[in-house]
Amino acid sequence: MLSHQQLISQIKQKKSFLCVGLDTDINKIPAFLRDHEDPIFEFNKRIIDATADLCVAYKPNSAFYEAYGIKGLQSLINTCNYLPKDTLNIIDAKRGDIGNTSDKYARTFFDKASSGMDFDAITVTPYMGNDSVTPYLAYEGKWVIILALTSSVGSKDFQYLDTNDGHLYEAVIKKANTWAGADRLMFVVGATKSTEFTNIRQYAPDNFLLVPGVGAQGGSLEEVCKYGMNKDCGLLVNASRSIIYASNGEDFAEAARAEALKLQQQMAEELEKAGVI
Numbered sequence: 001m002l003s004h005q006q007l008i009s010q011i012k013q014k015k016s017f018l019c020v021g022l023d024t025d026i027n028k029i030p031a032f033l034r035d036h037e038d039p040i041f042e043f044n045k046r047i048i049d050a051t052a053d054l055c056v057a058y059k060p061n062s063a064f065y066e067a068y069g070i071k072g073l074q075s076l077i078n079t080c081n082y083l084p085k086d087t088l089n090i091i092d093a094k095r096g097d098i099g100n101t102s103d104k105y106a107r108t109f110f111d112k113a114s115s116g117m118d119f120d121a122i123t124v125t126p127y128m129g130n131d132s133v134t135p136y137l138a139y140e141g142k143w144v145i146i147l148a149l150t151s152s153v154g155s156k157d158f159q160y161l162d163t164n165d166g167h168l169y170e171a172v173i174k175k176a177n178t179w180a181g182a183d184r185l186m187f188v189v190g191a192t193k194s195t196e197f198t199n200i201r202q203y204a205p206d207n208f209l210l211v212p213g214v215g216a217q218g219g220s221l222e223e224v225c226k227y228g229m230n231k232d233c234g235l236l237v238n239a240s241r242s243i244i245y246a247s248n249g250e251d252f253a254e255a256a257r258a259e260a261l262k263l264q265q266q267m268a269e270e271l272e273k274a275g276v277i
């Protein structure tokens with residue numbers, strides 16, 4: 001489990017704010033792994049081994065595991081337990097429900113004695129409000145990552161609606177920041193929305209932003225850094241498919257490392273340019 005300060009230290013030490021997304025699809029992993037007892041875990045293990053020194057976070061997306069029932073859940077548990085202790089380990093679950101249900105989701109992903117998993121952070125939808133988010137915050141030291149402005153095309157359907165406190169996504173960030181500090185709350189902002197970052201930094205100056213959408217979705221790392229970086233970096237940039245499926249041959253782990261290294265090197269330059277390191 002990483003605190004705000006420890007996360008910043010890791011970023012400075014590794015010169016990276018890369019989050020490797022483990023959206024592991026059994027149909028896309030190399031054929032030679034498929035006979036393995038737990039192919040999804042075996043794939044993840046090799047990706048983790050190949051990238052751990054280049055990234056500061058991992059983000060398994062729960063859908064990719066839940067889709068395979070009990071076997072998938074076991075792959076997720078195995079992956080969770082294999083993740084390094086010095087990375088921020090995020091479960092991308094996008095949950096949100098009334099308090100007693102959220103409490104069970106929190107237990108699922110945060111309480112190892114109950115479920116076998118103890119992720120450090122979870123993605124949460126804010127739509128049901130304060131009582132749907134506080135059960136996650138009840139777990140000391142764990143992070144809640146609230147969907148604010150997503151990378152999806154459909155973000156325009158609701159997130160840009162006008163409220164009496166700006167666009168809906170702006171109202172979400174302002175309100176959620178009254179529930180907890182920047183040491184517990186992050187927001188998801190898509191890399192495809194880089195022009196909004198300057199605005200967001202006015203009312204979320206210290207929060208880390210989890211930024212998916214570089215790589216396969218076409219967002220620009222340079223633009224994200226230009227508008228979104230704060231004095232401590234304040235960004236975790238996720239790439240999933242562009243890293244983990246860089247090759248589907250025997251060399252998939254080396255190819256993933258090469259892609260992660262490219263991003264890490266760009267990140268080091270951006271950190272230097274901004275004076276973070």
Ligand SMILES: O=C(O)c1cc(=O)[nH]c(=O)n1[C@@H]1O[C@H](COP(=O)(O)O)[C@@H](O)[C@H]1O
Nearest residue numbers: 061123150151152190212216217239240241
């Ligand atoms: O919460 C997320 O992580 C998320 C939010 C968002 O706005 N857009 C988005 O793509 N994501 C997730 O980030 C990952 C992006 O994967 P790639 O497009 O393959 O890099 C997927 O796991 C998505 O579910």
